[in-house]
Amino acid sequence: MRKLVVTEFVTLDGVVAEPQEWSFPYWAEEIGKFKYDEHFASDALLLGRVTYEGFAAAWPTRTDEQGFAERMNSLPKYVVSTTLNKLEWNNSHLIKENVPEEVAKLKQQAGMDIVVHGCPTLLQTLMQHDLVDEYHLLIYPIILGKGKRLFTDGTSASLRLTESKSFSSGVTLLRYEPDRK
């Protein structure tokens, strides 16, 4: 069974919305290395509509020496949306309904990790159905006071810390798994 990994840039007050607006000043080589390893341990993306639209607008024109963008563009993308009808980005597949069942089926397939970036709305559904196997939280030393949060009201979780590491720019990586005891 494949693991479903949720990876998030999170502020100290729990906001995950629009990290491109606040995360760049805290970039560090170690973060790049972590994101690279995470990306190359996965072979599918699961995205909500908002994140899909952002990614689909940005990634197809990008290239880099490490092959990060090429892999992003070639990997299968599973996009959860009730409003989108046509997906332009290469190798994208729409999930319109029965989201928990469809995601559970993806997890049953052979393969590497399935990664969810951002997508707080989709995440609540995944958490409520106990579909998340790992959380990679990069905690940024900033409070924003507004924006969508990682955990919304009414979503509870009991987790197990598997790794913690702080980076030179003040970002802390916290890795958790669900505490399924």
Next chain:
Amino acid sequence: MRKIIVHEFITLDGVIQAPGSPTEDTDGGFTHGGWTLPYWHDDIGAHFGQIFADADTLLLGRKTWQLHGEAFEPNPEGDPFSGFKKYVVSNTLKSADGWRDSTLISGNAIEEIRKLKSQPGKNIIMDGSSVLIHALIENDLVDEICLHVYPLALGAGKRLFPDGKRANLKLVESVALPTGVVYQRYQPA
């Protein structure tokens, strides 16, 4: 200038309500009180020891002050804040007689707290006090935030950080405890 050091037990969803017991604070129908208990580790006590060693004053909101006072006034030997001066911020309390060495701050609390910071002395500690902490964060009066972060999301409860306040911080310490709690210390950037 003395520093105001905030210490909080906090969940991954930012909740600080009733960390120590089910009856501590049930405002809003909060039913998760006592969520820190399964994750205790002696290093948590050691972190408190470090914070206390550089402090001589406690600043609290009414509710947290009352809780501490009810627990420690009849039991001075067990009072970890013994020898500390206490300040309680409230516009409803009539007196601060409920706990020894306490002084009531009412009226313009922010102005009074600025004055307190400019007096000579060691650091001023805050814990709990979610309402008061929002006001201090909004007014940039906090010099250090020490967080014990628990591997939980509760989905409800009073949060540490106020809506509408943006601030950049710097991480000064990060250490994980064997029980899954992460101790994070931040100062204004």
